[in-house]
Amino acid sequence: MSGPIRLKVQVAAERCQGHNRCYSIAPELFEIDDYGNARAKGDGVVPPELEEKARLAVKNCPEHAVRLSQKT
Amino acid sequence: MSARRPVSDWATDWDHTDPTWIENPFPIWDDLRKRCPIAHSERFEDGAHFPSRYADVREISYDTEHFSSRRVIVREKKFHPVMPSPPITSDPPEHRPARMPLLPAFNPKAIEKLTPDTRALCNRLIDGFLAKGKCDAATDYAQHIPTRVIARMLGMDEEDGDRYRRWIKMALEEGIHDNDKVMQSLKEMTIYFSEELKKRGTQSGDDLISFMRNQRIDGQPLPPDKLIGTLRLLLIAGIDTTWSAIGASLWHLATHDEDRRRLAADPSLMDTAVEEFLRAYAPVTMAREVIKDVTINGCPMKPGSMVLLSFPAANRDPEMFPDADKVRIDRAENRHAAFGLGIHRCVGSNLARMELRVALEEWLKRIPEFRLEPSARVTWSEGTVRGPRQLPVVFA
Numbered sequence: 474m475s476g477p478i479r480l481k482v483q484v485a486a487e488r489c490q491g492h493n494r495c496y497s498i499a500p501e502l503f504e505i506d507d508y509g510n511a512r513a514k515g516d517g518v519v520p521p522e523l524e525e526k527a528r529l530a531v532k533n534c535p536e537h538a539v540r541l542s543q544k545t
Numbered sequence: 546m547s548a549r550r551p552v553s554d555w556a557t558d559w560d561h562t563d564p565t566w567i568e569n570p571f572p573i574w575d576d577l578r579k580r581c582p583i584a585h586s587e588r589f590e591d592g593a594h595f596p597s598r599y600a601d602v603r604e605i606s607y608d609t610e611h612f613s614s615r616r617v618i619v620r621e622k623k624f625h626p627v628m629p630s631p632p633i634t635s636d637p638p639e640h641r642p643a644r645m646p647l648l649p650a651f652n653p654k655a656i657e658k659l660t661p662d663t664r665a666l667c668n669r670l671i672d673g674f675l676a677k678g679k680c681d682a683a684t685d686y687a688q689h690i691p692t693r694v695i696a697r698m699l700g701m702d703e704e705d706g707d708r709y710r711r712w713i714k715m716a717l718e719e720g721i722h723d724n725d726k727v728m729q730s731l732k733e734m735t736i737y738f739s740e741e742l743k744k745r746g747t748q749s750g751d752d753l754i755s756f757m758r759n760q761r762i763d764g765q766p767l768p769p770d771k772l773i774g775t776l777r778l779l780l781i782a783g784i785d786t787t788w789s790a791i792g793a794s795l796w797h798l799a800t801h802d803e804d805r806r807r808l809a810a811d812p813s814l815m816d817t818a819v820e821e822f823l824r825a826y827a828p829v830t831m832a833r834e835v836i837k838d839v840t841i842n843g844c845p846m847k848p849g850s851m852v853l854l855s856f857p858a859a860n861r862d863p864e865m866f867p868d869a870d871k872v873r874i875d876r877a878e879n880r881h882a883a884f885g886l887g888i889h890r891c892v893g894s895n896l897a898r899m900e901l902r903v904a905l906e907e908w909l910k911r912i913p914e915f916r917l918e919p920s921a922r923v924t925w926s927e928g929t930v931r932g933p934r935q936l937p938v939v940f941a
Binding site: 490491492493496497498505506507508509529532533534535536537 | 645648649651652653654816820877878879880881882884886887888890894895898
């Protein structure tokens with residue numbers, strides 16, 4: 474039997490323009506470099522209690538740079 | 546300002562400096578989105594297009610092949626030659642090297658450091674008028690926040706902020722119709738910064754001018770004219786914009802009792818409220834110049850013609866935002882474009898958000914009940930940046 478489905482966040486670096494909305498909504502899941510560009514923290518796996526925040530980070534990115542996928 | 550000819554039809558003769566547009570542009574945009582999503586006007590040299598749909602604004606923002614940023618303001622008469630203020634007026638490949646050095650000064654950590662001083666500034670301003678029971682929220686409060694914050698960031702005297710405001714009015718408002726005003730404003734700013742650089746000599750401090758002077762591109766410092774161009778841009782881009790966002794948000798709260806009371810009672814709504822004010826009252830409209838023949842949403846565009854790139858209109862498109870014409874301070878999904886889209890995303894967006902948030906928080910803590918002064922008139926700026934310029938309010 475497989476475990477529960479976990480979600481994973483990713484930031485498409487070529488799309489990110491540094492609006493920092495993801496970081497503002499979910500600082501637990503994203504980090505920002507000196508130039509304001511975002512990336513997922515660590516391996517990007519989303520703990521269940523942060524799934525809603527992860528979804529909001531996706532839905533608030535003006536550049537459609539934040540993606541949520543099922544961890545394989 | 547000279548009297549303008551009345552608009553005959555917004556689809557073929559739009560004018561973003563017309564009093565009707567200035568006062569309340571939203572019905573015009575709603576109408577155009579339905580019947581002519583890319584409107585046209587010959588009022589501006591070589592003609593200008595006005596896309597009102599989010600999708601078209603987005604497509605143009607991303608298309609640096611056909612659209613140049615060398616002119617970012619739609620004017621009656623074009624400037625020849627263009628006047629660069631890198632990076633806002635830069636196209637690829639010059640854009641990235643001009644922009645990169647600025648970014649670290651505006652990242653979340655850098656802006657977080659400015660928050661306590663901004664909070665204190667807001668409270669000093671409120672101290673100045675609280676006992677009177679009324680104020681002009683635009684000129685006694687909102688206006689002073691970005692001017693003084695940027696003066697401090699630059700390492701200049703906070704009081705110099707008043708001079709900045711005059712230059713910006715000349716460049717952004719009066720300058721749409723009168724290029725001499727723009728020249729005068731740019732000249733005065735250039736003298737101001739040249740004198741400052743001379744005065745400083747080789748001295749360096751913990752401020753934005755020092756930071757910019759210490760930047761190296763391929764091992765070389767910024768040449769003085771580029772440095773001054775960028776400093777001018779910081780003033781022009783950082784003041785009227787945020788002033789307008791703070792003022793428009795306070796105008797909304799003064800005229801919407803339910804939202805005001807809800808937000809004052811529940812500060813946890815501030816995150817979504819700030820984003821919603823930015824969406825619904827996005828202050829900044831940019832422009833592009835067409836540089837290659839292109840067709841957008843069926844509309845052919847010729848090189849030389851201008852495009853009014855209205856992020857405020859995009860933000861009101863019901864195809865993109867449910868209830869786009871309603872302000873919902875708890876709107877959780879809000880992919881608004883108030884700070885632009887693509888490579889020209891506003892460099893100061895973190896700063897602007899911090900100032901707007903702090904300005905509203907401190908105001909609501911001390912003035913939770915206020916409304917427009919019944920007999921007074923609210924006036925709105927014209928042109929590239931939209932916000933209230935007179936906003937008389939009384940406190941309960």
